[in-house]
Amino acid sequence: MPPEPVEVAILGAGIAGCALAHHLVGRGVGPVIVYDPRTPSAGATGRAAGIVTEQLWNRWDVAVTRDTKVEYAALARRWDPSAYATNGFARWTREPVAAQVLEEAVERLRQWNVDVRSLDAPELGRKLPWGRFDDIRRAIWSPGDGVVTPSTMTEIYAETARQAGAEFWFGTPFGGLGRSDGRWELRSASRTVRAKRVVVAAGAWSKRILREIGRPIPLVPYRTQAAVLRPPSPGADFFPSIHDIDTDVYVRPESNGRILAGDGTELVEVDPENFRTGGDEGFVSHLAECFATRLPGWADAELLRAWAGVCSSTPDRRPLVGPVPGAEGLLVMAGFNGFGVMRAGGVARRLAEALSAGDGSRSAYEPLAPVLPERFASGFPPFAPRPGFTLEGGDDPRF
Numbered sequence: 169m170p171p172e173p174v175e176v177a178i179l180g181a182g183i184a185g186c187a188l189a190h191h192l193v194g195r196g197v198g199p200v201i202v203y204d205p206r207t208p209s210a211g212a213t214g215r216a217a218g219i220v221t222e223q224l225w226n227r228w229d230v231a232v233t234r235d236t237k238v239e240y241a242a243l244a245r246r247w248d249p250s251a252y253a254t255n256g257f258a259r260w261t262r263e264p265v266a267a268q269v270l271e272e273a274v275e276r277l278r279q280w281n282v283d284v285r286s287l288d289a290p291e292l293g294r295k296l297p298w299g300r301f302d303d304i305r306r307a308i309w310s311p312g313d314g315v316v317t318p319s320t321m322t323e324i325y326a327e328t329a330r331q332a333g334a335e336f337w338f339g340t341p342f343g344g345l346g347r348s349d350g351r352w353e354l355r356s357a358s359r360t361v362r363a364k365r366v367v368v369a370a371g372a373w374s375k376r377i378l379r380e381i382g383r384p385i386p387l388v389p390y391r392t393q394a395a396v397l398r399p400p401s402p403g404a405d406f407f408p409s410i411h412d413i414d415t416d417v418y419v420r421p422e423s424n425g426r427i428l429a430g431d432g433t434e435l436v437e438v439d440p441e442n443f444r445t446g447g448d449e450g451f452v453s454h455l456a457e458c459f460a461t462r463l464p465g466w467a468d469a470e471l472l473r474a475w476a477g478v479c480s481s482t483p484d485r486r487p488l489v490g491p492v493p494g495a496e497g498l499l500v501m502a503g504f505n506g507f508g509v510m511r512a513g514g515v516a517r518r519l520a521e522a523l524s525a526g527d528g529s530r531s532a533y534e535p536l537a538p539v540l541p542e543r544f545a546s547g548f549p550p551f552a553p554r555p556g557f558t559l560e561g562g563d564d565p566r567f
C-alpha cells in the first residue's frame with residue numbers, strides 16, 4: 169500500500185488527542201487522522217475522576233482551565249447534558265501551616281479573577297452535612313467549578329471531529345514513527361500514513377514514543393488510584409467536589425447516588441505498558457480512614473470498584489505542549505501532571521490555533537509560551553513525580 173498523505177497525524181485518542189482533532193478540523197485543517205493502538209479513553213482519560221477546578225497554581229493554568237470549563241459546558245448542553253455539571257469545589261485543612269498557605273491561595277486566586285472564598289467550619293458543614301469539621305482551620309470554596317465525565321467528553325470530541333472530516337484509526341498495533349523525505353511516517357503492518365505534522369498526544373506513552381525516535385522529553389509516568397463507592401444513605405446525589413488536604417483524599421459525586429474518591433499520586437515511575445491496574449488494599453483502607461474521621465456519613469460506604477491509571481509528571485509541573493525542539497513538524501501535547509482532563513479543551517484550542525496559523529513561526533506558539541517543550545531544549549536532570557493537588561503557586565511574570 170502506498171503511504172497515505174495527511175496534514176496532521178495525532179498519536180493518542182485520549183481526551184487530549186480527541187480535543188485537538190475537534191479544534192483542528194473546526195479550523196479547516198485537514199486531512200487529520202487520530203491513531204490509537206487501543207480505543208478512545210483507553211489510557212488515563214477513561215480512569216480519571218473528572219474534577220475541573222480553577223484552584224490552580226498559575227495564571228496561565230487558570231485561563232486554560234476556564235476555557236475548558238466553558239467548552240465542556242457548551243458541548244454537554246448540545247450533546248449529552250449528563251457529561252458536565254457545575255457543583256463547586258471545596259478544600260480544607262486542620263493544619264496551621266497549610267491553613268496559612270490556603271489563605272494566601274485565596275488572595276492569589278482572586279487576583280486571577282477566580283471566584284473563590286474562604287469558608288469557616290459551620291459553612292463547610294452546611295455544604296457537607298455528613299462531614300465533621302469542628303477542628304478545621306481553613307476551607308476554601310470555588311462555586312463555579314465542575315465535574316465532567318471524561319470518557320463521554322472524549323467521545324463528543326471524537327464524534328464532532330469525525331463529522332467534520334477527521335479520520336480515526338484504532339486497534340492496530342503501533343509499527344513505529346519515522347522521518348522520510350521531509351515527512352513523518354506513522355507505520356503499522358498494514359498501512360503507512362505520511363504526515364506533514366505529527367502531534368504525540370499519547371499520555372504516559374509519549375515518553376517512549378519520543379525516546380525511540382531520539383527526541384526525549386522530561387516525562388515521568390506515575391500511578392494514581394480511584395474508586396467508586398455507594399454511601400449507605402441516599403440524599404447525597406449532588407454535592408461539591410471536595411479535597412481533604414491533610415489526607416490528600418478527594419471525592420466527587422457520581423451518578424445514581426454513588427461517589428468517586430481518589431488519593432493523589434504515587435511518587436515512583438511506572439511503565440504504562442505494565443502496571444497494576446487494580447486498586448491496592450492500602451488505598452482502599454486509606455479512603456476508609458479518611459471517611460471514618462472526616463466524613464462519617466460515608467464511613468460505611470460500599471466499595472464497588474477500585475482501579476489505577478497512569479499519568480505523567482514533568483519537572484516543573486507544567487505540561488509539555490508545542491514543537492519538539494530540533495524536529496521539524498513534530499509536536500507534543502502531554503505531561504499534564506494529573507490534570508489533563510481539566511486542561512484538554514483550552515490547551516487543544518491554543519495548539520490548534522498555532523497549527524492552523526500554518527507558518528510554523530515561533531510567534532504562533534506564544535499563547536503556549538509557559539508550556540513549550542523548548543524550555544528543556546538544553547537537557548534535563550532526572551526527577552521524580554510530584555503530588556497532584558499541591559498548594560504551591562505563584563505568578564511568574566512571564567505567564
Ligand SMILES: Cc1cc2nc3c(=O)[nH]c(=O)nc-3n(C[C@H](O)[C@H](O)[C@H](O)COP(=O)(O)OP(=O)(O)OC[C@H]3O[C@@H](n4cnc5c(N)ncnc54)[C@H](O)[C@@H]3O)c2cc1C
Pocket residue numbers: 178179180181182183184185203204205206207208209210211212213214215216217218219220342369370371372373377392393394430476477478479501502504505506507508509510511
Ligand atoms: C485515577 C485518576 C484520576 C484523575 N483525576 C483527574 C481529575 O479529576 N481531573 C483532571 O483534570 N485529570 C485527572 N486525571 C488525569 C487525566 O486522566 C489525564 O491527565 C488525562 O486523561 C490525560 O489525557 P491524555 O489524552 O493526554 O492521555 P491518555 O488518556 O492517557 O491517552 C493516551 C492515549 O495514547 C494511546 N497510545 C499509547 N501508545 C500509543 C502509540 N504508540 N501511538 C498512539 N497512541 C498511543 C493510549 O492507548 C491512550 O489511549 C486523573 C487520572 C487518573 C488515573
